[in-house]
Amino acid sequence: MALEDELSCPVCTDVFRDPVLLSCGHSFCRQCINDHWTSSSSRNCPVCRQLSPQEPVSNLCLRNTCETYLREQSTRKERDEEHECPIHGEKIELFCQTDEEVICAVCKKQEHARHKIQPLQQTLQQRKAKLKAALRSAEKSLVSLQKGTARDPKISRYIQFQAQHTERKIRMEFETLHQFLRKEEEGRITALNEEEKEKRAKMERRIQGEMLSLSDRVKELKEGIQDDDITFLQNYHRIMDRSDHTLPDQELSSEALIDVSTHLGNLKYQVWEKMKDICPYYPVILNPSAAPPDISVSDDLTSVTSCFHRQDEGNPLPLHSNRMVLASVGYADAAHAWDVEVGDSHRWSLGVCFGLEGKPATQPLTPENGFWGLRRDGDSYELMAAGMSRVNMEVNVKVVRVKIVYCHEFLQDMMQLKRWRKVSFSDASSNSLIAEFARVPLKKKLFPFVIPEDQAVPLHVVPANVTLTVEQKIPLIEIHRFSCLLFSFCICIVFIFMSLLGKSDRQGR
Template structure:
């Protein structure tokens, strides 16, 4: 009991029901009982006697014990107040019931707090209304975290696939390097060892990087899972608890959005190891070896494209294998870029399209969109020539149909970056098919598209080469 009441709780309890008196009545023997308890006892016993001392009462309706009722009501109110205080339902500063929620301070307050200087002028809502808003906000935050967790789980799957793909890439590159070196003279043995050593170091470095990413992703997932479990408990709590813990809970979820995509450059750099390999060795040997002015980059190729071992030819294949969803790769159509980019100088390469009736050739900015299907036109960062349904078109806006006297098999692409010119020529006939004029603003890369099973082949050129950036 509180200090305002002198009687212990047992003196305020009915001898029949052993609970606090409800509507107590007083018998002539001075014993008191709940009116309902006494009537029920009399009905059961068949006699109007005191349940304690058995003294008979001459009155059918004993008088109410007003003093005892007042004491019991005061005791009940005091117990409710104590329980409310212990449950945090009363203001610790003013002892009043918490009925409002301060929007500015995000705290439950009482009516006295609202009138105080601390919260004067602040927008306040009834607890019930504020709880609805705060619970909705917590649910939204929970949904965001759950979505981010789903994205992280998807990333973990892609990380696992990337690990496997890097290992397969390394095995494939190793095999092709060995096949090429087998065709060289024995004194090239030391060059082969150097190339394989470089490959192993890169494999180890990239595997180390992606494994660190896997560990980091797993730790982030654990952290998000723990936060979600905590928020689920917060959301399931009663209104007041939600409001009391809302500010702290929101601080826990106001973290930066996790990175849910792999960074660029995680895959093995096949072009570095295989591109112009024979030519680079030839420079040391001072002997003849084919040189290709541009090399396809497998990490950009859509999975439906198959690239040759020396990365100089591509063709459509079906079904497409499952490959990691790395940022460099085209995801929507059968496109690929070369590994060599140009931001200065003049450059040229020849593509043999013999037998291929569905292709697009040209240039693209390095920054072109790769996760959406867009037209290969200048406004999207492409400058290309197209053959489809037997019709040659320059992919301007709208496309320009070309009237040609023949069907060129070898298309020469010539770029003058500073001069802003890109021309397409029938390499065998020496006839210009079309020329784009464009002020280039960033690095451009050779671009290829095909849905034909007949390959597009980049042809070798004499050893005198202008290297790309």
């Protein structure tokens, strides 16, 4: 109340309204000082009795302070009214932990009699302490982000590294294609130039031969003209006959020209067909973003190797503890097969799974957890199942073939078709079955995976054989000819049948 006393008019004892300042330094409400001077018929100060001959001036600073104080008082009063129980009008001093709401003492006795109640201030202290702890954690994370030591900035830097690395590899791959196309272009231009040179030389030899033949005939004619009169007349008809055949021109065919169709016919297709040798197709492409930092993935994303040291730019995301590398695409339908070259590695695992999203990092690799695989540990082969079922192998497999096929059976008692998948592992060199998992569920996609365990010995996806085929279409004229032949054949059969039938009737009579 001390502040309110300082802001109160000495005459009306209320907070100043339109305060004015007298020459003596005291302040009053404008209305209060005017009423005082009217009633006393003198212009003296009600506090110090000093005369004030000048008109009082507005005390703007005091007026602003009073207005601010009155607004704050009004706001505080409204807030205090809001903190009263809307049902009982009592002051809210308790907190119901059961219903998570503030209550008054009457509410505690009535609606919240059996609830867990706590003093409001105690609840405030507890929850503010928790909020401060969360605030400290948020501030710590903010500082970590600002300094670049948090995980998100690391991921951002790793994304930048991935983009730069991938762009560099894309350019290298396209440079390989450009080199192939440039070499192919040069080879075809060279072949064209050689054919041009050969056929031009042939034409030049032909021209030279004709020129030589004509020169001989011209020389012979000139000599005939120079003969004496009797000899000239005797040889005239023979000489004229030879002059009529001075150019024994041989007919030229299209073979004398450039065989353009050889150089341009299906040019793009022929080049594309030859590109198979430098453009292998891999049925499984590995996902480097899901590879642990101590596993190296090849640039073409088809082989993995367990490294001696962690890579410089390791993946900052949390990864599965089994050091597994998944394929980039999962299979949901149709049959699929791929080969994995394990070579001389004595420790590896491979197979299929439902993916790693939402799975614990230490989850066992078993069918119950969505993993179906084959593992080699030294000289023993095991199915990745509960208890690790051992597989008897007489030879060491160099290339493992993994197949996903679809099976079904009709359940007569339930009158429904039951479908499932089967995952099998076989020796690709002999196509002999190693082991298989039957009745793999259909509910999710199956992602191929590999786990290299021998350091410096890679596991490599083998490229698939690609065959280019051209659809053969029968021309309409051939179809028409075949139809006519078939119709004629049918007519002949009918006549033969009718003849045999008539002959049989005559023999019956």
